[in-house]
Amino acid sequence: MSGFDLLVVGDANPDVLVAGAPVVPPYGQAETLVASGTLALGGSAAIVAHGAARLGVSTALAAVVGRDAAGDFVLDALSSAGVDVGAVVRHPELATALTVCLGGPGGDRAILTAAGCLAEFEPGELPRARHIHAASYFLQPRLAARLPELFRGAAATCSLDTNHDPAGRWRLAAGLLEVCDYVLPNESEALALTGAATVDEALAAFAAAGVGTPVVKRGRHGAVARRAAETHTARLTPLEPVDTVGAGDSFDAGFLAAVLNGEDLDRALAVGCACGALSTQAVGGTAAQPSWEQAVAYASRPGISPG
Template identity: 40%
Template sequence: MSGADSQKRFDVTLVGESNIDLLLYGLPDDLPPERELLADRMAMHLGGSPAITAHNLVALGSRVGFVTASAGDTFADLCLRDLTTAGVDLSRAIRKDDGLSTGFTVLLQHSNFRRTLTYPGVTHSIRYCDLDLGYLRSARHFHLSSYFLQENLRPDIPRLLAELKEAGLTISFDPNDDPSGEWDSSIYEALAYVDILLPNEREACRIARVPQLDIALHNLAAIVPTVVVKRGAQGAVALTNGKRYTAIAAPVTPVDAVGAGDSFNAGFLHAYLKGEPIDRCLAFGNLAGAFSTTQAGGIAAFCNADERSRFFANHAVEAR
């Protein structure tokens, strides 16, 4: 870390949603209408891609500032409590009194896939005029998730990224899914300011509008200096400066994969900001993503510092 970087207040700042994830397990693959179907287990945790990333970055040792919207309801209190307990700075959280409640996602866990149902709530309320740019600039790096969910912020995202880039921050970007299925090409305006793109395989192909990962990887790397594609149990692949890197996934018996991609982001960025080479960043991201799957939801595993230390120590060979 350079002298200038060490004087920054945060390692990473983020903007976006903090929602509730409700997970239901043991449901049949077929969901017939007008039937009461029983799950055999449930869990409820902090959700939202940027919130999970922020929480787990702090757990790994990064200094994090997070600008999120709060509806002031009971679920908002739960989200803010979990983030504050972890050590995420929420001093610029935005209170919204526009009649919308905290966002809520119901994740139906089937045997080989999951269904995701989301009410965005105040996620849609975040606007460029709500943001304290000085606060966001007080970091070494800026991370943006959930591009397509940021309905009112999205038109100003290129402007926001340009200003942060001008201030000397590096920028990472996880697009997440597009609920509309349209994958609007306006995303390319934002990608022009991005240093690290962090999609999963499906997202990479949809953004590049090609069916093959290798073609998508090369096409996106022509726009973004470093493209990192998360492939779940198949590990991860990155392309930077014309060089391709791969990393295998750490072997685990998963509870679920909710938040695994966001946890990968946290691991990758934590290593990246420590100055690790890309192959080490990939390996550390894989470990963080795998560790996330050992408990329900995106943050539960990271709340146990002893288990976290033990897991990373036991799997250290896979991060070499």
Template identity: 45%
Template sequence: MDVLVVGDANPDLVLRGDVRPRFGQAEQLLTGADLVLGGSAAITAAGCARLGLTTALLTAIGDDVFGDITRERLTERGVTLIQPRTATGRPTGLSVILTPPGDDRAILTLPGTIPTLLPEDVTDEHLAATRHLHVASLYLQPQLAAGLAGVFERARARGVGTSLDTNWDPAEKWESFADILAHTDVFLPNANELRAVTGEPDVEVAAAGLVAAGTTVVMKNGAAGARAWWPGGEAGAPGRAVEVVDTTGAGDSFNAGFLAGRLAGLPVIEAIRWAAAAGSLSTRAAGGTAAQATRDELD
């Protein structure tokens, strides 16, 4: 396979309209609701498959209705699902995404099976069968995070590329993962995550510190597009003007665009243009996967 994605997969219930809760048993009317494929890893995997990469997703899903929905959605999108085990007794994770008018949103997540993935679930056989390993939602998976440095070290020893998207830390502790970054080829945060991870308010300074240690930093910056820093260079790429319906999963589609570009042999400066376009185009419909870019659209 081209890409093995490791991490979270779950349904997203996306609610739009008057979504700011008013307690006291007040009933509020919505303008829209969609039950779609969610989880940073799952959306990235779907985006990679949509762009023509042979893609597998290693994830823990429960034996319940939400697990059935997740499996069905991944199969529809051409992603090969690898389950190390069924997390008996735990429900599949679920996220409820509240999207009011404007460009803000709130996310409520039930972790469920998400934290049960272990480092040893990523076997040498899996690494031998892929060109690139991408891991998502680090802070939702503490057991995986504890041994991920070793997983990435094994991957690199086999010539497998590595990339990481931590996503947001719900606890906002932003514990250090310098040992993982030491074996990470590409780090894919957004601007706020880059600041939080490094403790440095200036993204240029934050990125410079990581690049000095050998990691390429590719930063998502919303409608402004993207910026990348790598040993010997830096560049930016604009977002694309689209009619935004929902920004859920845009950063994960961005990841898929970047990985597709790099695995196609593009230099970083061209790959981030693909990434910025893929992230922008994904906002045209509700949920993270319904409007993901095709290869023709990026070309």
């Protein structure tokens, strides 16, 4: 193969999803019964790669996992979806990262992550691709330091979804934004990254920093993008969610698949919104990710209004 359509670079780990957890679990060796528990593929990069492959995009993932059962689980889940895992390395000593999501009242959740080998991830020689997407920037300092160079030297378009910064600093490497064709934060991340008070101000700040097309995900309110000083939006009548874990990553997969398939920006936003919404119909980030046909059908419903 001469190359892939999409190379995703970033985190991959199992998620343990617990529904019905108390706001503060009692300690003292007390056992608390909860509504359900699910083991699923997690990590923003892994969920994006899985979703893109499900949409028919030729996809590879570059990541690090341990030489343990958790790493086996991650690789099996990705390979079964059609993701090429040849660029996933196995750390000889450190464990695969693991995330526990405690689902509480009103759809809120607490996310506990044992970073394991994530901080040691430094990509080596990467496969060629038409587009490179990086995720979970703040969990992988070695990747973060190299990302401007990696993007600048790539014969590909590039995108970044930083995800949350556990340290709360929200600082990006110098020169990174100016080599990003797309940034794909959610609303709270966009405001934190730019220091802006509104989404419009955040979009303008990203554009001023050199991002070709900044995109902000707004959950139930759809998504908004800016290109050449013009604002593009997609809104939809959202589905009643079963679980929202990974919905933003499924948006990324749908948006990038549409871009790679030659769709215009409005259509790409609508397909991204459709993928994010449909992914909420089962527990975990990947169980309900749609096919391209399912995503396009939902994006064409009257409830979605690009403009």
